[in-house]
Amino acid sequence: MSNKYSLRGLRDKYLSPSLSLSYNQPLHLVRGNGQYLYDEAGREYLDAVNNIQHIGHCHPKVIEAATSQLKKLNTNTRYLDETVLNYAQSLTEKLPEGLDVCFFTNSGSESNDLALRIARHYTESVETIVLGGAYHGHAISLIEISPYKYNGTGGKGAPDHVYEVPMPDSFRGKYRGPKSGEKYVDEISKILDQLRNDQKQVSLFISEAIMGCGGQLILPPPFLKDAYQLVRESGGLNISDEVQIGFGRIGDHYWGFDSQGVVPDIVTMGKSMGNGHPLSAVVTTREIADRFNSGMEYFNSFGGNPVSSAIGHAVLNVIEEEKLQGNALKIGSLLSSMLTKLKQKHSLIGDVRGKGLFLGIELIRDQLSLEPASIEAGEIVNKMKEKGILMSTDGPDHNVIKIKPPMVFNEENAELLVNIFDEVLMKYEIK
Numbered sequence: 001m002s003n004k005y006s007l008r009g010l011r012d013k014y015l016s017p018s019l020s021l022s023y024n025q026p027l028h029l030v031r032g033n034g035q036y037l038y039d040e041a042g043r044e045y046l047d048a049v050n051n052i053q054h055i056g057h058c059h060p061k062v063i064e065a066a067t068s069q070l071k072k073l074n075t076n077t078r079y080l081d082e083t084v085l086n087y088a089q090s091l092t093e094k095l096p097e098g099l100d101v102c103f104f105t106n107s108g109s110e111s112n113d114l115a116l117r118i119a120r121h122y123t124e125s126v127e128t129i130v131l132g133g134a135y136h137g138h139a140i141s142l143i144e145i146s147p148y149k150y151n152g153t154g155g156k157g158a159p160d161h162v163y164e165v166p167m168p169d170s171f172r173g174k175y176r177g178p179k180s181g182e183k184y185v186d187e188i189s190k191i192l193d194q195l196r197n198d199q200k201q202v203s204l205f206i207s208e209a210i211m212g213c214g215g216q217l218i219l220p221p222p223f224l225k226d227a228y229q230l231v232r233e234s235g236g237l238n239i240s241d242e243v244q245i246g247f248g249r250i251g252d253h254y255w256g257f258d259s260q261g262v263v264p265d266i267v268t269m270g271k272s273m274g275n276g277h278p279l280s281a282v283v284t285t286r287e288i289a290d291r292f293n294s295g296m297e298y299f300n301s302f303g304g305n306p307v308s309s310a311i312g313h314a315v316l317n318v319i320e321e322e323k324l325q326g327n328a329l330k331i332g333s334l335l336s337s338m339l340t341k342l343k344q345k346h347s348l349i350g351d352v353r354g355k356g357l358f359l360g361i362e363l364i365r366d367q368l369s370l371e372p373a374s375i376e377a378g379e380i381v382n383k384m385k386e387k388g389i390l391m392s393t394d395g396p397d398h399n400v401i402k403i404k405p406p407m408v409f410n411e412e413n414a415e416l417l418v419n420i421f422d423e424v425l426m427k428y429e430i431k
């Protein structure tokens with residue numbers, strides 16, 4: 001490190017000022033292992049937030065797959081190559097019958113941008129239905145369909161081709177309670193009616209089955225099932241964004257859409273797919289992929305290269321070998337029940353939700369008004385970090401504390417997290 005500048009100074013000088021830095025006292029991490037991270041002083045942190053390092057930081061099987069393939073060959077998809085083909089085959093075996101054609105990309109944003117292109121081409125339309133609070137990526141095309149961004153700080157609102165369903169939040173949303181799912185379906189019907197009246201064709205509906213940036217929200221049934229049916233009947237395509245929740249994270253199912261009993265036309269994935277290596281994909285049906293094949297080549301310099309494919313395949317294998325989906329179910333259920341118990345004690349906890357190792361704790365100031373406890377959420381995440389546990393906040397009001405650790409998170413980790421969380425919450429009102 002230069003004497004002249006601290007790391008913070010160098011960062012301010014050389015990196016984009018639009019980047020954010022976690023925690024009031026930023027962390028300088030130098031090493032990772034499994035669910036643990038270590039700072040420059042050797043202090044250990046329990047990582048409860050990095051869902052990208054899905055099978056654990058620095059997993060030996062990923063290192064081995066990457067290095068052995070790097071030593072052998074790295075090219076692109078313009079050659080015959082068994083590494084990419086074996087991977088594509090194994091990946092599609094994890095998806096429902098019919099979803100079996102892969103386009104490999106390098107980030108969740110790239111996947112969603114390509115999915116939009118494919119759907120727009122298929123439907124010859126751009127009219128897009130999104131969920132309030134959703135985030136689908138940083139490209140222009142995706143900021144345009146991400147209410148999280150276009151309605152957030154610095155955002156410029158939705159463009160004309162984007163139609164927003166109020167965030168299907170049964171706790172604090174426009175419609176609340178157990179029957180709210182049906183009311184959110186009515187909202188989608190209204191959008192489709194409006195499109196018909198305006199003589200416009202719906203192109204696509206894109207959503208996650210459990211909203212990540214929206215605040216770990218499970219879409220209230222029968223919302224997704226009915227929404228898919230209505231969109232399909234109107235000639236539109238359904239896209240499931242599995243960038244955050246795919247690959248067994250939610251425990252009871254491998255994919256988020258599975259947990260809602262729907263089959264999308266296009267699936268997009270990323271983040272966990274390469275355990276931190278930039279690897280993502282769009283998977284669709286033969287019919288949709290063939291229609292997209294208009295004569296214009298789809299070429300991607302890095303997408304689906306042999307090194308990325310070897311890494312992706314290693315991740316798929318480790319999920320099976322180490323039974324990580326089962327672990328997510330077991331540890332996630334334990335965490336969820338321990339946190340739900342804490343809710344009886346701490347009035348700040350409004351809602352505990354999510355599935356598997358994708359959980360959210362929504363903090364509120366008042367049980368009646370449900371006023372979001374955004375400042376408190378930020379304070380708590382910083383306190384947890386001081387005590388050695390890394391978490392983050394999200395949701396439109398940034399009052400939802402998220403738990404989405406590497407999938408090797410164990411019982412001891414879960415108990416430690418809940419005990420420290422309980423201790424940190426003691427500063428606030430007790431019921």
Ligand code: PMP
Nearest residue numbers: 107108109135136137212243244
């Ligand atoms: N979709 C969802 C649901 C996401 O959460 C994200 C990233 N947070 C993206 C897409 C974009 O992925 P990336 O950052 O890899 O471009």
